[in-house]
Structures are given as structure tokens and as C-alpha cells.
Amino acid sequence: MARVSQEHLDARRRQILDGAARCFARNGFHATSMQDVLAEAGLSAGAVYRYFRGKEELIGAIATEAFTSIRSAFEEAARTTPPPAPDVLLGAVLRLFLEERVEGADKQAFARLIIQVWTETLRNERLAATLEEGYQGMRTVWTKLVTAYRENGLLRADVPSDHVARTLIATAQGFIAQQALFGDVSVEVLQDGLRGLMSMSVPGDADPIR
Numbered sequence: 001m002a003r004v005s006q007e008h009l010d011a012r013r014r015q016i017l018d019g020a021a022r023c024f025a026r027n028g029f030h031a032t033s034m035q036d037v038l039a040e041a042g043l044s045a046g047a048v049y050r051y052f053r054g055k056e057e058l059i060g061a062i063a064t065e066a067f068t069s070i071r072s073a074f075e076e077a078a079r080t081t082p083p084p085a086p087d088v089l090l091g092a093v094l095r096l097f098l099e100e101r102v103e104g105a106d107k108q109a110f111a112r113l114i115i116q117v118w119t120e121t122l123r124n125e126r127l128a129a130t131l132e133e134g135y136q137g138m139r140t141v142w143t144k145l146v147t148a149y150r151e152n153g154l155l156r157a158d159v160p161s162d163h164v165a166r167t168l169i170a171t172a173q174g175f176i177a178q179q180a181l182f183g184d185v186s187v188e189v190l191q192d193g194l195r196g197l198m199s200m201s202v203p204g205d206a207d208p209i210r
Contacts, residue, residue, distance in 0.1 A: 023037050028112075029055065032055065034054065060126060063117050066134075078145045083148045087194035087198065108183035111179035
């Protein structure tokens with residue numbers, strides 16, 4: 001019997017995850033059956049269950065992959081001197097995540113999938129642990145980025161790096177929630193808003209960066 005290459009196995013896993021993500025984004029996690037996933041992926045039950053035992057494993061894999069890819073993008077940015085400004089960086093990552101992540105799923109539907117993942121953590125301990133690990137990882141990498149901003153003279157020194165990091169994470173989460181609930185929220189809106197806030201100066205503060 002011919003040995004199946006790792007490239008083939010990875011491509012098949014990608015096919016399953018993309019199909020599942022489209023189903024969850026379109027119909028919701030609980031309204032989607034494994035039969036729906038099989039049909040969307042165009043694969044047999046045996047082919048899918050070889051990789052995932054059910055919907056919970058699929059949603060866990062999608063969440064883990066999302067955190068990994070986003071964290072990698074931010075880590076790469078932190079190694080740039082000087083690092084991209086928050087409006088540029090958040091815009092680039094969210095654009096990649098929401099507009100290019102899953103072919104065939106519109107931005108609002110995919111944002112709703114993210115909200116579903118957050119909600120599902122309230123009843124799924126394994127998924128909650130995945131979310132917690134991802135969140136703590138994001139706090140760590142954003143703290144490094146904020147430190148890099150400060151070292152490059154771009155940010156004042158009187159606010160703890162973790163506080164800035166958590167605020168930027170909340171900004172991204174809020175944008176995703178707006179997209180999920182109301183739709184038609186372009187990444188450019190977030191970038192313009194951040195750029196406007198970043199341009200503010202405090203009256204009487206002659207040296208805002210210190």
C-alpha cells in the first residue's frame with residue numbers, strides 16, 4: 001500500500017477545518033451536524049473521523065489555530081524595529097483573520113463564529129482552557145510589543161505595559177463583536193479610529209512620551 005504523504009494529510013485536515021468553519025459560521029455551532037460538515041468538506045465520514053471525533057474537537061482545533069496564527073503575526077511584528085503602530089498592526093491582522101481566513105465565509109458570519117467560540121467556553125472546559133491559554137499568550141506578546149514601542153520612544157512610560165496590552169486586545173475583541181452583531185464594519189474604521197485616538201494630546205502635558 002502506498003504511503004500517504006504528510007502534505008496530503010495536512011491538506012485533508014485543512015479541507016475539513018475550512019469546511020467546518022464555513023458551516024459553523026453560516027448556521028451556528030449547535031445547528032450544524034457532522035453530516036453538514038461532511039457535505040461541506042466533500043469527504044466521507046471515515047475520512048473526517050480519522051482526524052476529528054466530533055464537533056467539539058473541530059471547534060477546539062479552529063480556535064487553537066486562530067490563536068496560533070494571530071500570535072505568530074504579532075510576534076513577527078514585535079521583532080521589527082520600530083514595530084508597526086497599533087492601528088497598522090491590528091488592521092493588518094484583523095483584515096487577514098476576518099477577510100482571508102476562510103474562503104466562502106463572509107466577514108460577519110465568521111465574526112459570529114468567533115462569538116460562538118467565546119460563548120461555548122462557558123459550557124466546554126477544554127475549549128475554555130484553550131481560550132484562556134490563547135488570551136494569556138496574546139497578553140504576553142502584546143506586552144512585548146508595548147515594551148518595544150516604549151524602547152523606540154513611541155509610548156509614554158507611566159502606564160504598565162500589560163494595561164496597554166489588555167486595552168488593545170479589548171479593542172480587537174470589541175471590533176469583532178461589532179462585526180458579528182451589526183456587520184458592515186470595515187477594518188479601515190478601526191484603523192482610522194485608533195489613528196485619531198493616537199493623535200490626541202493632553203492639554204498642559206508638554207512631554208506626553210516619557
